[in-house]
Amino acid sequence: SWGDKLYPAHRRHLADAFDAPVVDTYGATEGFMIAAQRFDGPYYVMSPHVVVELLDDHDEPVPPGQMGRVVVTRIDALAMPIIRFALGDLAVAPARPEASPHGLEFPQLERVVGRETDVWISPGGRTITVHTFTGVFEHEPEIEQFSVIPSDDSLVIEYRSSTEVPPGVLERASARLREAVGESLELAWVRVDTIPDSPSGKPQIIRRPLRD
The missing domain is CATH 3.30.70 (Alpha-Beta Plaits)
Incomplete structure (x- = not known):
């Protein structure tokens, strides 16, 4: 998949319709791939060209298994460096990384939760x-x-x-x-007849009411 959040129900429907596994990827509109799944397992971070940090609201690393803000550094962006850039996304690193059957020694993400606006306290x-x-x-x-x-x-x-x-x-x-x-x-x-999209054109499931 590419461009929008792949929800479990969508994955099942696509796999049933095409009789094929669905592989999810995670990238940024800034123009680079961040991570990709091997079938339905964890997301492997493409660490040869990107560093991913998961931080809390105080910019401290969160423990594995906890949700954190995605902050990325693109190593090979020679024309325009991207250094510790907060994407506005949330993700979780696995508490126990999966052993790769192909020896991929890349960092892993257990799941990409979505945008920071996709969370409600x-x-x-x-x-x-x-x-x-x-x-x-x-x-x-x-x-x-x-x-x-x-x-x-x-x-x-x-x-x-x-x-x-x-x-x-x-x-x-x-x-x-x-x-x-x-x-x-x-x-x-x-x-309602219509539900407005977010400014990016993607569906906005959790919407905040306007404050006075």
Whole structure:
């Protein structure tokens, strides 16, 4: 894949449709490849030309297994050096790196979470990633597109559907959302005709309300 986040449900659908394994890659709009999977395993960082650091909010390295901000240095960018550049992405390094069957001694990423905007800190202090929501809605094909707008004590879910969604679908999705988030939040469902993309043209699943 290339250009946008590859979610588990998308990977399964593509693999079934083409009867072939799906290999995910991770690159930057600044024009270079950062890491790539070998089938569905970890992402191997292409360390001959890029250094990847995973840092916390204080620019300190996070322990393996914890989510951190992706900061990259491109070693072979001779015309325009890229040194410790924060991409605005989040990723996790494996607590125990996988032994490569081909002897690839490259650093590994367990998963690429997505953009920093793909994370919401709940009122109870839990870190909720975009995967929490995609994991719920992948089971509801009647909901063709959705976006979540969180506030201090509620979630507004805007959704797009070409047909009327049966009430049982929203009730089932509400139960899954409350279970996944693990907190008592008011849920409001709003059917819309369109859901705006982010300025980059990519879907924005978690959207912040405008502040006064």
